[in-house]
Amino acid sequence: MLFLNRLVENPLGALGVLTMAALLEAWGDSFFQAGFYRSSGFTRVLMLLAGTAVLALYGSAVNVPRWDFGKLIGVYVALFFLAAQLLAKIRFGQSPTPPIYVGGALIVTGGLVMAFWKS
Template sequence: MSFPLILREPGPLLTLLLLGAAAFLEAFGDSCFQSAIYRSTGVARFLSAGLGVLALAVYGFTVNLPRWDFGRLLGVYVVFFFVFAQILAWFRFQQKPSLPVCAGGALIIAGGCVISFWRA
């Protein structure tokens, strides 16, 4: 018996949308825990942690429902995760990416392109 919501081999556009959504949810969930642990007190701490739990649970389903070769798509996923993590850091925590982060990010993006587009 299989899970009823499993997506069988999504097309390229749906794959990119799902990977992007999953990367955003993972980065957002992590940022919620960062906020709960270091930036919130009282009820806000529990709300931030609860939102983090919810976001990471939805991430888990989003990234695992399609039947895909996740190892092959990992390059694209890591690029999405890096970009969304930097955007969230900037807007949620006012942490602009430094030059070393930008340089490392360029290498992450280049690596994602190599993994995704190099055909052996």
């Protein structure tokens, strides 16, 4: 944890930790998706347990940066959107549609504004 605390003192380091958290959340959610809809029996149990463990790691990682909560979650949402699209393609073969590209561009633009706007 000390390593992460030092890493997030730099804004780019904080973005790196938030990116890691976004990947963990999307990955954890994908385990639940696979557990609920793509497996059965013992495999279902393993998928749900894996999802629980990965989401616990996400919850810890997303709260490491000492940014104010509104900014933290605002920037995080943009990173989560990108991670979710990446995992949707890799794990489930789902490609974004035009509305996802347009909406996603708005989400990412908002995250960049929140991350880098100096007031």
